[in-house]
Amino acid sequence: MSSLLLKSAKIVDSESPFHLQTKDILIEEGTITQIEDNIDYEGKCVDLPNLHVSNGFFDSSVSFGEPGFEERETLANGVKTARHSGFTSFLLNPKLNPITDSHSAVKFLQQQINTQLIDIKPLGALTKGFDGQHLAELYDMQMGGAVGFYDFKSPVVDSNLFKIALQYVKSFDGLIFSYPQDKPIAANAQVNEDEFTTYIGLKGMPNLAEELQIARDLYILEYTGGRLHIPNISTQGAVKLIETAKAKGLNVSCSVAIAHLYFNSEKLEDFDSKYKILPPLRTLKDQDALLLAVKEGIIDMVTCDHEPMDVEHKDLEFENASYGSIGLESSFSVLNQLFGVEKAAELLTKTKRTFRLSTSKIDTEERADLSLFEPHSEYIFNTQHIHSKSKNSMFLGETLKGMVYGSIYNNSIYEN
Template sequence: MHLLLRRVRLLTNGHLSEPQDLRIQDGRIAAIGPLLPSDPGARELSFAEEVWVMPGWMDVGAQVGEPGYEYREDLHTAAQAAAAGGFTALAPFPNTSPPVDNKGAVAFLQHKTAGLPVRFYPIGALSVGTAGKDLAELYDMHSAGAVAFSDGHQPVQDAGLLLRALQYAQAFDGRLLDWPFHKGLAAGGQMHEGLVSTRLGLRGIPPLAEEIAVQRSLSLLEYAGGQLHLHLLSSAKSVALVRAAKAAGLAVTASAAVLNLCFTDEQLQGFDSLWKVLPPLRDEAHRQALLEGVADGTIDFLCTNHIPWHIEAKKLEFPYAEAGAIGLETAFALCRTYLADVLTPEMLAEKWAVAPRRVLRLSVPEIAVGAAAELALFAPDQLWTLEEANVRSRSVNTPLLGRPLRGRPLGIIAQHQVVGIEV
């Protein structure tokens, strides 16, 4: 592979450069500079619009369906969707069938994704079968390559289990990911509890269902020690609790879904089940609190909360439809369309490429001569519309179909492969 990218802006050392040329040869960055000489053996790529080159993005907590739910998403379609969104790394949740709760399942994920342009980093289940009862084989999975432990979309309800996991994981410096969600307080809830849910006559999910779980997890962390990541925050008080915990010195990090940063529960006025997600879209006050948390570093990174569902699971009356939306292919566009005033190019790289890897203690791709090329290309001002025929995910459950968007991922260069990137 020999590529020469002409007049692209590079996100290096936390700054977006002026237009430069970038040469990639044999999977590594060979040269950076203005007006690099042409080479007859190189494929030259020139762009008619401004293009940003960033370290490849990473998504934590995406749902893949293999094994067991391949009709929703398999590993190859997940990789295709990720590459189409500018992601070169995924750390998927373990909620497959069977779940990733032993070293054999970790090895399966590694083996099946070897050779793909997108790296997969296994997250092992916290409990056997993600059932929330007995602690899974954490040390064995860690030794096999699991980067963290979580029951994913089956939030841990047993405080004793989470306590034991925090204590046990310290023996090998393991990190736990917890989605704070109290099922009892949220039982039967369809959307955020507030004025909109009252008008629609739908049972709401109170912010308390999250906040109680956040406070519980932080109290356990303070008592037991260890390292804890709180995933998918959606409430103002949750952000405040994490902010205070960080100030007190607790080893806690946090993330939020980009859809929750962009939209509120007003989107559900038409009973469109494509907007039905968990955690639910909340009101404007909660959305603003999330944005403040992103700006001040309380929320370390962002995620897509990518949950593919087949059409039969979503095309139902609202109370019977499953919660979740795909998001890998539209994360950048959401940030540019709705959050451009909040997320600078430098913050985009931090929240999507650097911080997820830092939290999971993975190496961050560099844009420097001699470094392995693991890059994502974006056209920040390109206007486009997501059409169903162009969705790379196996499922198409997104409320963004047909919606005008600004900012388009062009593809990735990673693992000696070029995906997308059409001139």
């Protein structure tokens, strides 16, 4: 794609001088060269109904399967899925085989990723093989391109190890991720502990398991200093703990999975394993608190928490099924339905700064890193909307609002 005209596109970018204006946008050699009311142009043109455009979508928690779990998802198809879903960059979780816990593992991933098509930033493991006992090659991994350190959905049980990790990464401004779950209290529970799940006979995980771990992490962060990210919070109490920590000036950020904003534990009535995720779906009271915290900015970001699972691990009785749901394809539609187009675009584009990643705005002489969508149509989400190799989406059968047309990045366009 040497040049391209976006015709009558409504710009959704609060940092752009053209925010909420409908303009023609000319892109040449990957750079926005003109933004005008009308541009005469005879080359390739994208002229779509109710076209809206924002900066390229970003997500802080995406899992694929390659290397090691290619039956779930490959890198090549995962990249195509992300681009078709409007995403031009994301953080890639280290739960692979082998686990991304060394400089060589980070470099291997970077060599496998076609950086001409998408900007993927790998996360490195915090401990070797997720063993929870020995710190991985944190400095070497950051020098190799890792933007943070995370034992994906495995809590750091050893408080002293967590303290040492925070102290160590301060010397090179590293970022620690800490999954919020007290493992002994959570035990083998698979759903939230509440009146409804008790009634249907499922072993419950109390909010205490999440909140106790967060309280410990924040207490240690206050002692050590440094940078901490808490992914996938899911309870009202977690929101209050993080709000208090931010008021103290601690350098902490957090995310919430889109599923926890849209669903609650009552979805488990039919024991459908597609709703089995970590953390588990919580109560309506927790759901409302999370929605409010996103609107008020207490929660820094949302994540689709894209985690493909093959049918052999997911299409089982609830107790035996694996955790996880894909989410790239449904992210924009769900957020647009919950918050409206402006807030949805903000949530999907403005959080790169937390991870010290470069950003752009929609203006002339800026690189064309864009997502294309329309926010008004309603549709029932089904397998035809899924590009992922795995089909384990929680949103199958849901009526959603707004469709992604595709994305533009590094002089290439993906269109649905």
